[in-house]
Amino acid sequence: MNPIQLFDAESSTYTYILAAANGEAAIIDPVDRHCERDLAHLRRLGLRLAYALETHAHADHVTSSGRLRELTGARACAPSGCGIAPAEVQLEDGDVVRFGGEEVRVLHTPGHTAGSVSFLWRTNLFTGDTLLIDGCGRTDFQGGSAGDLYDSVRDKLFALPDETRVWPGHDYRGQSVSTIGWEKRNNARLAGRSRDDFIALMAALDLPQPKMIDVALPANRRLGLVHTV
Amino acid sequence: MNPIQLFDAESSTYTYILAAANGEAAIIDPVDRHCERDLAHLRRLGLRLAYALETHAHADHVTSSGRLRELTGARACAPSGCGIAPAEVQLEDGDVVRFGGEEVRVLHTPGHTAGSVSFLWRTNLFTGDTLLIDGCGRTDFQGGSAGDLYDSVRDKLFALPDETRVWPGHDYRGQSVSTIGWEKRNNARLAGRSRDDFIALMAALDLPQPKMIDVALPANRRLGLVHTV
Ligand SMILES: [Fe+2]
Ligand SMILES: [Fe+2]
Numbered sequence: 001m002n003p004i005q006l007f008d009a010e011s012s013t014y015t016y017i018l019a020a021a022n023g024e025a026a027i028i029d030p031v032d033r034h035c036e037r038d039l040a041h042l043r044r045l046g047l048r049l050a051y052a053l054e055t056h057a058h059a060d061h062v063t064s065s066g067r068l069r070e071l072t073g074a075r076a077c078a079p080s081g082c083g084i085a086p087a088e089v090q091l092e093d094g095d096v097v098r099f100g101g102e103e104v105r106v107l108h109t110p111g112h113t114a115g116s117v118s119f120l121w122r123t124n125l126f127t128g129d130t131l132l133i134d135g136c137g138r139t140d141f142q143g144g145s146a147g148d149l150y151d152s153v154r155d156k157l158f159a160l161p162d163e164t165r166v167w168p169g170h171d172y173r174g175q176s177v178s179t180i181g182w183e184k185r186n187n188a189r190l191a192g193r194s195r196d197d198f199i200a201l202m203a204a205l206d207l208p209q210p211k212m213i214d215v216a217l218p219a220n221r222r223l224g225l226v227h228t229v
Numbered sequence: 230m231n232p233i234q235l236f237d238a239e240s241s242t243y244t245y246i247l248a249a250a251n252g253e254a255a256i257i258d259p260v261d262r263h264c265e266r267d268l269a270h271l272r273r274l275g276l277r278l279a280y281a282l283e284t285h286a287h288a289d290h291v292t293s294s295g296r297l298r299e300l301t302g303a304r305a306c307a308p309s310g311c312g313i314a315p316a317e318v319q320l321e322d323g324d325v326v327r328f329g330g331e332e333v334r335v336l337h338t339p340g341h342t343a344g345s346v347s348f349l350w351r352t353n354l355f356t357g358d359t360l361l362i363d364g365c366g367r368t369d370f371q372g373g374s375a376g377d378l379y380d381s382v383r384d385k386l387f388a389l390p391d392e393t394r395v396w397p398g399h400d401y402r403g404q405s406v407s408t409i410g411w412e413k414r415n416n417a418r419l420a421g422r423s424r425d426d427f428i429a430l431m432a433a434l435d436l437p438q439p440k441m442i443d444v445a446l447p448a449n450r451r452l453g454l455v456h457t458v
Contacts, residue, residue: 002231006405009238037403044362044411046392133273163275174266176235182273 001122003167004041005176008034011061011212012170018121019047020100026051027068028119028126029169032224035064039071049074050099051089055128055169056116057082057142057220059213066223076223079108081115081143086223091117107156111149112137118157120164125180128169131157133178134188137169139202141213146202150195158184230351232396233270234405237263240290240441241399247350248276249329255280256297257348257355258398261453264293268300278303279328280318284357284398285345286311286371286449288442295452305452308337310344310372315452320346336385340378341366347386349393354409357398360386362407365418366398368431370442375431379424387413 004017008031015038016028025047030038042049049072052065056079065076066086077097078087089097093108097119105120112129116137119126129137131153139146162181185191189201210216219226233246237260244267245257254276259267271278278301281294285308294305295315306326307316318326322337326348334349341358345366348355358366360382368375391410414420418430439445448455 002233004231004406005234007236034403040404041406044407045394046408046410165274174263175269177233177270178273179275181275 001124002165003121003124003126005167006034006038006041008061012172013058013061014167014169014171016126016167017041017047018102018104019045020102022100024048024050024100024102026053026097026099026102026104027074028053029055029058029128030064030068032062032064032067035067038064038068042072048072051097052076053097053104053119054078054082054084054087054220055118055126056113057084057217059142059210059216061212062216062219063224066225069223078223079106079115079117081108081110082113083115083221084223085221086225093117109152109156110143110145111139111152112144114143114145114148120160123161123163124165124167125157125160126167126169127157131166131183131187131190132168133166133171133173133175134183134186136187136189138205138207140205140207141209142217146199147195149202150190150198153190230353231394232350232353232355234396235263235267235270237290241401242287242290243396243398243400245355245396246270246276247331247333248274249331251329253277253279253329253331255282255326255328255331255333256303257282258284258287258357259293259297261291261293261296264296264300267293267297271301277301280326281305282326282333282348283307283311283313283316283449284347284355285342286313286446288371288439288445290441291445291448292453295454298452307452308335308344308346310337310339311342312344312450313452314450315454322346338381338385339372339374340368340381341373342370343372343374343377349389352390352392353394353396354386354389355396355398356386360395360412360416360419361397362395362400362402362404363412363415363417365416367434367436369434369436370438371446375428376424378431379419379427382419
């Protein structure tokens, strides 16, 4: 039971559609410029959007969750720790989002940002920018913390069964999906590394400020709706 | 039960990985330059490649089926009417490819090329270049025929249940998946059009020769293996 995986080539962002047997659906991390594409998929597949879910307040692209809510009647869900006030569902660790007999479990996985969450649907894990394929998100802004990310991954994500499929929020090398077992044993940043080593590694990255952060972050805190204050 | 869908941005080609519960897998229309990417997916997901399947002899990219066979021991399957001699399994209409309890049914759907097939796996249809999302493949070379394509789509593909998911061989507009029901009612080239109208429409397209055909076609008839005569 894989999700439908959609890609934004500009920001290398993955969006996911999860479909229930009764035609209800959820979308994870939709991107503003692909709103029409995503609606076309829902239409062609005969799906009714029940929920739009955010893994965190993104710094590199703008969400379409607000717009999708306006156009479909879906409910917008965002992690409570991300300052996304217009989302009517403020997600807490352990919450379960239900649609059409499906369950999406919320795991609070701080580190990339303080509020970041991952979503578990059946045997599929949507990691946002917490755990990437053979990598992980940066931890140097929005309350990010390398120590927190290390703990989130070790205690919550690597605790899941090895065969759990990992669907990341981004990939910059053309990869689409991984597994917890593979990442636990092979992830270049996290596998077999101590917490202190990982913190030192992340501190040494010295990355430039994301180009879009000054625009994207305030926009995403309004669910991408420019006219909402 | 969706496939894993992978994309080649250069030729806008989709490759699909189908996974069985026991870890056996099949790949449809793999692309030469993504051989490593595709192997990485198999590795990360713990899959053993049983079959590499071709929908037809492509004119716009080179397959990696031969190379994947060498590296994984998979068996190469190609439509009998495509002149792909090194494929040990020559597929005929109605054949069923079996791996790990899964069944892939072969539908001979001539029109884009004389030998083109589609594959049906559970409720997923892999249409190669026969039926595209809101379009269809061209019919002006390799024994292509607009009349044949029309008959293939009407008699074999549109005869499938409306909810059958359509996974195309290409998409040039960022779309990933459709359904038989939607294409039957909305496909810009095929929905509600008579056979004669469709033939006239395809004849009027007047498309340029595919840039890569002189390289790709002979290479694909050798499963992408340059050293195989
Ligand atoms: Fe992010
Ligand atoms: Fe083709």
